[in-house]
Amino acid sequence: MIGFYNYTVILTYISLLISVFGMIQSFGGRFRTAILCLALSGLCDMFDGKIARSKKNRTDDEKLFGLQIDSLCDAICFGIFPAMICFLIGVRGPLGALAVGYYCVCSIIRLAYFNVLETRRQATEGGANKYYHGLPITSMAVILPIIFLLQAFVPEIVFIILLHFVLFIVGTLFIVDFKLRKPNNITLFFLVAAVAAAVLIIIIFSSYKIPKLRFPEVPLWPVIKKLFGIIIYQI
DSSP states (O other): SSSSSSSGGGGHHHHHHHHHHHHHHHHTHHHHHHHHHHHHHHHHHHHHHHHHHTTTTOOHHHHHHHHHHHHHHHIIIIIIHHHHHHHHHTOOOOHHHHHHHHHHHHHHHHHHHHHHHHHHHTHHHSSSEEEEEEEGGHHHHHHHHHHHGGGSOOOHHHHHHHHHHHHHHHHHHHOOOEEEEEOOEEEEEEEHHHHHHHHHHHHHHHHOOOOOOOOOOOOHHHHHHHHEEEEEEEO
C-alpha cells in the first residue's frame, strides 16, 4: 500500500472526517452542527503537529508525507468547508461567487507557499517554526464561529453582507506576507475557550435556518437510452 501509516497523521485524518461530516450537515441546513464540526477540526489541527513531532525517528519521506497530508486536509477543512458554509447560508450571486472563489484561491496559494517554505526550512533545521507567514488558514475555524454569533443580533441581509467581507478580508490576509508569531499554550487556551463559548452559544440560542437546496431531478432512464442511442449511431 502506498503512503505512510503511523500515529503521526491520525489526528489529521480525524480532522478531515469531521469536516466531511460537517459538509454533509451543512447541505441539510444544519449549520449549527457544521460550525461545531469546523471548530472541532480546528481543535484537531492545533495538536496534530505536536503529535507528529513526538515521533523522533521519522524519516525525511515521512516528514514530507505528513507535511503534504496536513496541507491537503487543510485545503478541505479550512478552505472548501468554510466557503461551502458561507455559500449555503446565502453568499451567492455574482459577488458571492467572486467572494467564495477568491477565498478558495487565496487559501490554496497560502498552503502551497507554506509547503515551499516549510520544506526548505526542514532541510536545514528541525522542530516547529515560531512564526506564520500571513494569516494561517486554520484561523477560519476561530473567525467563522465568532462571526456566526452575530446572526442573532443583526438582520439576515447584514449578516450575509458581513460574510462577503469576511471571505474577502480573510482571503487577502492569507496571502499578505507579514510575520505572525505562533501562539503559546496560554494563548491557545484562550482561543479554544473563546471558540468553545461561541459554539456553545450557537448551539443553545441560534435558530438560523436556510431552506434546503433543491436540486432538479433528472430522469435517469431516458438519459441512458439517449446516450446509448448516440453511441450505437457513432459505431
